[in-house]
Amino acid sequence: MRGRFSGRISNRPAGGRHKTFRRIPEFHRLVVESLTDYAVLTADKDLKISSWSGGAATMFGYKESEIIGQSLSLLFTPEDIALKIDKSEFADALKKGRMDDERWHVRKDGRKLWCYGLSFPLKDASGTVRGFVKLIRDDTQRKAKDDSLRESEERVRLAAELTGLGTWDHDIATGALKLSRHARRLFGFKKNARTSYKQLFAAIVPEDRAEISKSFQASWKKKGDDAILMEYRVTMEDGAVRWIRTMAKPFYDPKAGKEPVRIIGTVVDITDRKKSELDSAKVNTELEKRVKERTTSLTNANKELETFAYSASHDLRAPLRKIEAFSQAILQGGKLDAGDEQYFSRIRAAAGHMDHLIDEILNLSRVTQQPIAPVSVDLGALVGRIAAELKQSAPSRKVKFVIERGVKVHGDRDLLSIALRNLLENAWKFTSKHAEARIEFGSKLIEGQKSYFVRDDGAGFDMQMAGKLFGDFQRLHQEDDFPGTGIGLGMVERIIRRHKGRIWADAHVEGGATFFFTLYSEGK
Amino acid sequence: MRQILLFVDDDHDDVQLTLLGFSQQGFKPEVILARDGKEALDRLITDYSASRPLPQAILTDLKMPRVDGLQFVRLLKEDPRLRDIPVGFLTSSGSEADKTEALRMGACFYMLKPSNLDDYAELVKLIQEMMRSRPPK
Numbered sequence: 001m002r003g004r005f006s007g008r009i010s011n012r013p014a015g016g017r018h019k020t021f022r023r024i025p026e027f028h029r030l031v032v033e034s035l036t037d038y039a040v041l042t043a044d045k046d047l048k049i050s051s052w053s054g055g056a057a058t059m060f061g062y063k064e065s066e067i068i069g070q071s072l073s074l075l076f077t078p079e080d081i082a083l084k085i086d087k088s089e090f091a092d093a094l095k096k097g098r099m100d101d102e103r104w105h106v107r108k109d110g111r112k113l114w115c116y117g118l119s120f121p122l123k124d125a126s127g128t129v130r131g132f133v134k135l136i137r138d139d140t141q142r143k144a145k146d147d148s149l150r151e152s153e154e155r156v157r158l159a160a161e162l163t164g165l166g167t168w169d170h171d172i173a174t175g176a177l178k179l180s181r182h183a184r185r186l187f188g189f190k191k192n193a194r195t196s197y198k199q200l201f202a203a204i205v206p207e208d209r210a211e212i213s214k215s216f217q218a219s220w221k222k223k224g225d226d227a228i229l230m231e232y233r234v235t236m237e238d239g240a241v242r243w244i245r246t247m248a249k250p251f252y253d254p255k256a257g258k259e260p261v262r263i264i265g266t267v268v269d270i271t272d273r274k275k276s277e278l279d280s281a282k283v284n285t286e287l288e289k290r291v292k293e294r295t296t297s298l299t300n301a302n303k304e305l306e307t308f309a310y311s312a313s314h315d316l317r318a319p320l321r322k323i324e325a326f327s328q329a330i331l332q333g334g335k336l337d338a339g340d341e342q343y344f345s346r347i348r349a350a351a352g353h354m355d356h357l358i359d360e361i362l363n364l365s366r367v368t369q370q371p372i373a374p375v376s377v378d379l380g381a382l383v384g385r386i387a388a389e390l391k392q393s394a395p396s397r398k399v400k401f402v403i404e405r406g407v408k409v410h411g412d413r414d415l416l417s418i419a420l421r422n423l424l425e426n427a428w429k430f431t432s433k434h435a436e437a438r439i440e441f442g443s444k445l446i447e448g449q450k451s452y453f454v455r456d457d458g459a460g461f462d463m464q465m466a467g468k469l470f471g472d473f474q475r476l477h478q479e480d481d482f483p484g485t486g487i488g489l490g491m492v493e494r495i496i497r498r499h500k501g502r503i504w505a506d507a508h509v510e511g512g513a514t515f516f517f518t519l520y521s522e523g524k
Numbered sequence: 525m526r527q528i529l530l531f532v533d534d535d536h537d538d539v540q541l542t543l544l545g546f547s548q549q550g551f552k553p554e555v556i557l558a559r560d561g562k563e564a565l566d567r568l569i570t571d572y573s574a575s576r577p578l579p580q581a582i583l584t585d586l587k588m589p590r591v592d593g594l595q596f597v598r599l600l601k602e603d604p605r606l607r608d609i610p611v612g613f614l615t616s617s618g619s620e621a622d623k624t625e626a627l628r629m630g631a632c633f634y635m636l637k638p639s640n641l642d643d644y645a646e647l648v649k650l651i652q653e654m655m656r657s658r659p660p661k
Contacts, residue, residue, distance in 0.1 A: 318535075318616050321639040325541045328641050332548075355639060362618070 039136040042122060047072045047090060050131060059138055061108035072134075075105045077112065090132050093119040105136065114143040166267040170197055173261050183267050186244060188236040205241065208232035219250060220259055231270065243274040303369070310365045313358045320358070323351040360487035363418070367491050372412045372498055379420065379452060380407040383441040386421050390428045399431060404442035407452065409519050411499050419495040422488040423454040423515050429482055430513065431458030449518050457512035469505055492517075527553035527655060528577060532564040532584040532596065533614070538637060542583075542614070545644025551652070560588040561596025572605050579609060581654040586615035586622055594622070597629050610654040614647065632657075 032040050032053050039056030043049050049072055052064040060067075060075060067074070076086040080103060093099035098120040104112045118135045157180065160167060166183025170176075177195050179187070187203050189195055201209065212230055219228045228248045233241050248265035327348045331341060380403055387401040409416070424439065431437030440455040461469075461476045468474040470493040475486040492515075496503045500520030507513035533539050539557060546552065556579060558564035564584070571578055582600075586593040593613060601607045613626050613634040623634045633650045 314617070318637075321616070321637060322537045322541065324639040325641055326537075329541075329544055332641065352639075 037137060039138075040133070041136075042131055042133050043072045043090075044131040045129060047087070047132070049074075056136070059107075059113065059136065060105070077104050077106055080104070089117075089119055090121075093132060094121050094129065097121070102139070112140075113138050114140045160266070164268050168200075168265055168267060170263045170265075171261070172259065172263065186242065186267050186269055187234055203234045205233040205235055216248075223252060223258070228265075231274075241271075242269060243271040244268070245270045306365045306369050309361060310369075313361045313365075317355060317358050320351050320355050324348055324355065327351070357485050357487070360485045360491070364487055364491050364494070367415060367418060367494050368498070370412075370415070372415065374410050375413055376408055377411050377413050377416050378406070378408050379416065379443075380405045380441065382413075382417050382420050383424065383454075386417075386424045387439070390424065397432070398436045399428070400436075400438045402438065402440040402442075407441075407443050409452075411519055412495075415495045415498065419492045419517075420454070422492045426488060426515075427454055427456035427458065427513075429458075429484070430460070430477075431456050432482075434458060446516065446518075451516050451518050453514050453516045455512065455514040460507040460509050460511045460513045462509050463507060466505055466507070470503070526577065528556060528579040529553040529651065529655075530556045530558060530564060530568070530579040530582040530609075532558045532561060532582065532588070532593070534559045534585065534588045538585070541637075541641075542644070542647075545638070545641050546648060548641055549645050549648040551648040553651075553655075561591030561593065561599070563590075564596060565591070565599055568600075568606055568609075569603075578606070581651055582609055582611045583614050583651060584611060586613060586617050586626070594625055594629070597626070597631060601630055610657055612650055612654060 033055075035053070036055045036058065038053075039059045040051075040053040041049055041056050042051040049067050049070050052062070052067050056067075057063055062070075062074075072090075073081055073086040080086060085103070089099060089101060098118065100116070100118045102114070102116050105115045105117075106112055116137045116139050119132055121129050122131045122133055124130050159165075160180065161182050164182070166186050167180040168183050169178040171178075175196065177197050177200060179189065179195055179200075184191070184195070187200055189199075201212075204212065209232075212232055215228050215230050219226070228246075228250070230246045230248070232244060232246070234244050235241055245268050246265050248263050250260035251262040251264070253261045327344045330336065331344050331348070336344065383401075383403050384405075387403065391397075391399065391401075420441075424441075427439045431439065434457070438457050441453070442455075443450060443452045445451070459477070459482070465476050468476065470489050471486075474490070475484060477484075493503050496517045496519070501518040503515065503517040505513060505515050531539065531542070533542075543555065556567065558567055561584070564582070568578065570576075584593045584596060588596075591599070593615065597611050600609070600611065610632050611630070612632050613623075614637055615622070615634070616637045618636060626634045632654050635647055635650065638644060638647070
């Protein structure tokens with residue numbers, strides 16, 4: 001039965017069991033046996049194994065002696081056998097002259113091998129088919145590598161798609177543009193349509209193109225490999241507009257010109273985000289507009305109120321003035337008895353006090369209405385001048401003024417002068433019950449900000465009342481002890497506030513009081 | 525020598541207080557009263573036409589009906605027959621703008637109505653200075 005070529009291939013010495021061996025030229029035998037990475041085997045027409053190379057023995061684990069005469073099916077998986085592949089493969093090889101394949105085969109120990117195989121029929125001199133030759137290469141390791149690569153690629157692709165990330169790869173040298181499936185969808189390309197950078201650029205809304213070119217040019221200029229971030233709109237076939245965010249990374253060839261040779265990037269659909277951004281921007285604009293309107297109307301209302309306060313207090317003064325003057329006329333007439341005279345004195349005094357209050361209200365509204373004209377102001381010099389006036393008003397008082405010189409600030413001279421005068425007059429007033437007094441003006445850093453202070457060692461006040469200090473018409477002392485209108489500190493507070501500063505106080509009953517203030521232009 | 529003062533004020537109380545202040549200071553001019561700028565102008569023009577003596581000085585309030593103090597002085601200064609009569613303001617308006625405007629138009633002084641009768645001494649002094657600057661015709 002055995003044909004000329006069906007001799008077994010073996011490295012046994014000549015004169016072995018099989019007479020056919022001698023028919024194979026020694027050269028061919030050596031060639032076959034040197035193919036240690038390949039299994040070379042032959043089978044007869046009934047697909048019974050008729051020769052088995054050393055490579056085959058190593059690969060499949062069967063010794064030549066145990067496999068010769070066995071069915072080729074032994075090397076196939078049960079699944080392939082069920083599909084009759086062990087038979088059809090050779091039928092196809094016969095039909096086509098040769099047949100190559102990639103499939104799983106089974107070793108003697110049951111382990112599977114992923115193999116590349118090549119089968120072709122063996123014919124004798126007359127062309128009659130005698131059997132088949134099969135060459136098998138073990139690709140299990142390569143397949144494992146390929147599989148893991150494919151798997152990780154697949155994982156990356158899946159991750160990209162799940163996060164809505166499309167990828168693209170533009171080879172500038174060849175002009176080829178590769179887009180991932182998702183990227184194609186984002187740009188509205190049909191599934192198998194050819195893609196080019198030109199087409200992609202054409203999909204972008206015209207107004208957004210210049211910005212993209214600008215981003216690219218800026219990156220080329222730097223020749224940096226920083227990712228370029230761009231957001232732009234793309235028009236779909238149906239006219240819908242989609243916002244896309246692209247991260248692109250350029251790659252340069254040091255030998256080539258200034259422009260990169262390749263750009264790789266990602267694209268992601270940010271339409272929803274953009275929409276909500278635009279919506280919130282709209283809401284913000286609307287809010288800002290409303291705040292502005294409210295502020296304007298509040299400012300106007302404030303101005304009206306101040307104007308009203310001014311004219312109201314003005315009109316209040318006329319009748320008061322008459323009460324005072326006519327009372328005086330009656331008193332000067334000398335026709336009253338002692339009791340009536342006292343009543344009229346009280347009427348005059350009350351009218352005088354009210355007149356003073358109105359004066360203060362007028363001052364207060366002036367302080368609030370008068371526009372600020374900031375110049376460089378020497379606070380120490382101002383304090384010195386006011387102190388001199390105070391001393392002159394009561395030369396018998398023993399008050400020591402300690403004034404830090406050269407304290408210069410930026411502010412409205414008139415207003416700051418009014419503020420200092422009020423603070424100093426307060427200090428002067430509240431030390432009046434002490435035989436000797438010390439009033440100090442200076443500056444110091446408090447919490448990193450330049451602060452100014454007026455300190456006295458007078459009557460002081462209870463810090464629990466400090467909240468009422470700057471309220472209009474608020475008084476912490478009895479009128480009989482320390483006369484006043486309760487407007488002064490309110491005015492000082494307004495002036496400091498108009499200078500974007502802050503005022504606060506520290507005091508103890510009979511332990512003196514210190515008023516601190518800051519101004520906007522300082523310590524920033 | 526007749527001392528004639530034209531006093532323009534719509535407030536009866538203020539007129540009375542001012543006259544009281546004058547008399548306390550021993551100042552007793554012949555006072556022609558007018559209740560607003562229009563009445564004052566009419567009176568001046570009538571007197572001028574009738575060749576009656578014109579006042580040596582005018583004292584005027586600021587806020588009055590029809591023609592107020594500032595308008596009155598403006599019209600007065602436009603009239604060549606009357607423009608030389610000196611004018612002083614006695615008002616309760618402490619507005620800096622009013623004061624500036626009054627002085628700019630040629631007023632001799634701008635004084636706030638006093639609440640103390642003793643303060644009329646200052647006013648009397650100012651009026652007498654005006655009268656001295658323009659002897660009677």
